[in-house]
Amino acid sequence: xxxxxxNLRSPIVCVLGHVDTGKTKILDKIxxxxxxxxxxxxxxxxxxxxxxxxxxxxxxxxxxxxxxGNEIKIPGLLVIDTPGHESFGNLRSRGSxxxxxxxxxxxxxxxxxxxxxxxxxxxxxxxxxFVVALNKVxxxxxxxSHPENDIATTLRKQKxxxxxxxxxxxxxxxxxxxxxxxxxxxxxxNDDPETWISMVPTSAHSGDGMGNLIALVVKTCETKLARKLxxxxxxxxxxxxxxxxxxxxxxxxxxxxxxxxxxxxxIVLPGTEGPIVTHIKGLLMPQPLRxxxxxxxxxxxxxxxxxxxxxxxxxxxxxxxxxTSLLVAYxxxxxxxxxxxxxxxxxxxxxxxxxxxxxxxxxxxTLGSLEALLEFLKQSKIPYAGISIGPVCKKDVVKASVMxxxxxxxxxxxxxxxxxxxEAQEIADSVGVKIFTADIIYHLxxxxxKHREDLKK
Ligand code: GTP
Ligand code: MG
Ligand code: NA
Numbered sequence: 001x002x003x004x005x006x007n008l009r010s011p012i013v014c015v016l017g018h019v020d021t022g023k024t025k026i027l028d029k030i031x032x033x034x035x036x037x038x039x040x041x042x043x044x045x046x047x048x049x050x051x052x053x054x055x056x057x058x059x060x061x062x063x064x065x066x067x068x069g070n071e072i073k074i075p076g077l078l079v080i081d082t083p084g085h086e087s088f089g090n091l092r093s094r095g096s097x098x099x100x101x102x103x104x105x106x107x108x109x110x111x112x113x114x115x116x117x118x119x120x121x122x123x124x125x126x127x128x129x130f131v132v133a134l135n136k137v138x139x140x141x142x143x144x145s146h147p148e149n150d151i152a153t154t155l156r157k158q159k160x161x162x163x164x165x166x167x168x169x170x171x172x173x174x175x176x177x178x179x180x181x182x183x184x185x186x187x188x189x190n191d192d193p194e195t196w197i198s199m200v201p202t203s204a205h206s207g208d209g210m211g212n213l214i215a216l217v218v219k220t221c222e223t224k225l226a227r228k229l230x231x232x233x234x235x236x237x238x239x240x241x242x243x244x245x246x247x248x249x250x251x252x253x254x255x256x257x258x259x260x261x262x263x264x265x266x267i268v269l270p271g272t273e274g275p276i277v278t279h280i281k282g283l284l285m286p287q288p289l290r291x292x293x294x295x296x297x298x299x300x301x302x303x304x305x306x307x308x309x310x311x312x313x314x315x316x317x318x319x320x321x322x323x324t325s326l327l328v329a330y331x332x333x334x335x336x337x338x339x340x341x342x343x344x345x346x347x348x349x350x351x352x353x354x355x356x357x358x359x360x361x362x363x364x365x366t367l368g369s370l371e372a373l374l375e376f377l378k379q380s381k382i383p384y385a386g387i388s389i390g391p392v393c394k395k396d397v398v399k400a401s402v403m404x405x406x407x408x409x410x411x412x413x414x415x416x417x418x419x420x421x422x423e424a425q426e427i428a429d430s431v432g433v434k435i436f437t438a439d440i441i442y443h444l445x446x447x448x449x450k451h452r453e454d455l456k457k
Contacts, residue, residue, distance in 0.1 A: 003230040010051070010076045010307040011221045011229055012257060014096045016122070017105035018113035019043070019084035022135040025204035026105065027081055030060060030214065031289040035081075038294065040439040045088065045369055045417070047095045047240050048081035048293040049255060049309025056289055057218060061211040065150045073222055074229065077214075078255065078307045080240075081291070084115050087376045087441060094323045096122045098238050098257060100225055101217060102130035108169050108201065109139050112176040120180050129224055131198050131216050132184060134173065138203040140165050147207030151200065152188040154208055170199070187216055193223075231306065235259030237326040239269060240309070241293070241366045242317065244390040244418075248282075250318040251311050253292050254326055260305045261312075266329040268338040271319035275339040277329070282313030318390060322366065358410050359383030360448070361400040363392055365417040373416050373441055380445065385410065392420040392435060397428045404432060409455055412436065414444050 015023045024036040024044050031050060036042060053076040058069035082088070082095040092115070096102060102123055106116055123130050137143060142162050146154040155163065170186060177184040177197075187198035200216055202209035221229060236258040244250045252269075265280045284298035285308060292309045304310055312326075324345045327338045353374065362377070362384050364370035370389060377384055386399050392415050403410040413428070415437045428435050434451060438444040 003232050005226045005230050007231045008074045008226065008229040009231040009258065009305075010074055010078045011100040011217075011225060012078045012080060012098060012255060012307055013217060014080045014082060014099035014102045014128075015105060016082055016092060016096060016102050016119040016130075017084050018107070018110070018115040018119075019086070021084060021105040021107045021110075021113075021116075022133075022204045023084060023105045024048075024081055026103075026133060026135065026202065026210070026213070027079060027291075029204045029207055029210050030056070030079075031291070033289065033291065035291050035294055043085055043440065044081060044083040045085075045372070045441065046083070046293045046366060047091050047253075048291050049240060049253065050079045050081070050291050051285065051288050051308055052077040052079055053288045057214055061215040061218070063148055063150050064211045064215040065152070067215040067219070072218055073226075074218065076288075077217065078309055080255070080309075081293075083372075086115060087379075088372045089118065090323075090371045090375065092119060093122060094240070096128065097126060098236075098255060099128060100228060101221055102128050103133055103213065103217065104130050105133045105135050106173060106199075107136050108134040108166075108173070109136055111169070111173050112180070117180065120182065129220060131187070131200065131213070131220060133202045133209075133213050134170070134199050135202045135204060137166070137201045137208055138206045140169075143203075145203065145206035145208050147203075147210065151202070151209035151212045155201065166201070173199070187212065193220070232258040233260070235261075235328055236306070237261065239320060239322045239324055239326055242320045242322050242389060243366050244318070245295075248313060250320070250390065251313055252317050252320050252322075252326075254310050254312055256304060256306045256308050256310055258306045259328075260303055261310065261328070262303045263301075266332075266335070267312075267314065267326055268329055268335065268342055269326040270321045270324045270342045270345050271316070272321060273319055275342045276316050276320060277335055277339065278314045278316050280312055280314055282311075284311040284313065285309070353387065355387070356383035356385050358403065358406050359385035360410055361386040361388070361396065361413045363388045363390070363396065363413060363415045363418050365389070369416055369441070373414065373444070376441055376445060377414075382448070383410075391418050392424050394421070394424050394427060397424045397431070397433050397435075400428075400433045401431045408432070409452055412448060412451065414448060416441060416444055
């Protein structure tokens with residue numbers, strides 16, 4: 001069980017920032033993928049995870065000066081994408097809580113925005129080291145792209161007035177960071193990384209600075225975090241999302257930070273109705289550079305050693321809770337102890353979901369999005385009386401129909417990113433339960449508000 005800096009695991013890199021600063025686009029550029037194009041409304045509404053192998057790091061950072069790809073000691077990066085929209089604070093918190101390092105993405109044209117500040121708060125709370133991506137440099141007037149060059153060289157090649165605008169934006173952002181008690185500098189002017197946080201100008205569109213960003217993350221990990229990244233056999237595994245997938249049933253997406261998972265392992269994890277004890281029936285991963293949260297072909301494994309983002313198939317996952325630890329019982333005697341251990345976490349997670357006697361029914365594809373939706377309803381003072389994860393079926397409609405006896409305005413199911421079974425829709429229509437569906441949380445809310453107005457008329 002010896003840990004050694006000669007055997008490093010992949011660092012877990014969380015990408016944080018205000019909505020639309022380009023977090024997903026940056027990852028798309030690194031992955032050569034188009035995840036952002038496929039997002040409803042271009043908004044990220046779930047946590048993602050991507051395994052970035054070392055060959056991709058080398059390939060993408062070869063233009064970076066003073067960075068030798070062949071000296072990289074980490075096996076890759078496990079990158080966690082988070083939503084920047086206001087109501088997904090729970091997912092930002094969850095995504096950032098177990099990461100080793102973060103990339104804070106700032107739109108160079110906008111500077112620090114509300115969720116940038118919120119993210120800084122999370123990073124400070126967890127004492128997470130981070131680098132800043134000053135994204136969208138291509139939007140500077142007359143910017144000339146040279147993604148094949150080191151960004152420091154590209155900057156020198158810009159016209160005088162482009163550089164002046166750049167300086168002005170950067171100086172403003174330095175002041176804004178100072179207001180958050182943080183000292184930041186452009187990375188190529190930072191000769192004291194212990195004191196100053198580095199900022200890399202990037203463009204997820206043109207690719208400028210992307211290599212420098214990756215190289216900086218790798219360098220920071222290997223210098224500041226080598227000890228922490230020494231692989232440990234002690235299992236450390238967090239449930240990211242609980243997700244119903246057609247053909248696979250309800251699955252869980254996990255981040256395996258340390259230790260290993262094997263096919264057949266007895267796992268113990270928190271559930272909505274108490275601890276769940278079950279066996280791993282499938283260990284799946286998307287191909288390298290493919291996003292775990294997007295439907296992709298999966299590869300099957302018998303054993304996976306940390307760190308990776310993994311989809312687990314197992315029975316009884318429909319009641320699993322995201323954002324909590326997953327434990328493995330190596331012998332039967334351990335099961336009861338582990339159940340107690342996770343129970344403590346369950347009480348905490350469920351404590352935050354308080355149902356009212358009267359209110360709407362809420363369903364979502366994942367617990368994370370359900371929590372975000374509930375948070376939104378809470379802020380809007382709309383009570384909820386029932387929650388569920390997965391497609392809307394008959395029993396859900398029957399539950400919601402109870403509200404018809406009290407107040408028709410609550411005989412409503414708000415269904416986010418889930419299917420409505422035909423039978424369920426038919427019963428709803430006949431008894432008078434309204435089902436609203438949407439794949440953007442705000443649209444669901446708007447539809448409900450309009451419905452309430454119509455009822456009043
Ligand atoms: P959320 O996940 O919803 O918080 O947004 P995000 O931070 O992931 O941003 P996203 O990748 O969805 O990009 C938002 C918009 O900015 C999209 O229209 C992108 O095409 C655009 N964008 C992202 N990066 C750049 C960039 O470097 N330059 C320019 N010009 N546009 C960019
Ligand atoms: Mg995004
Ligand atoms: Na977006």
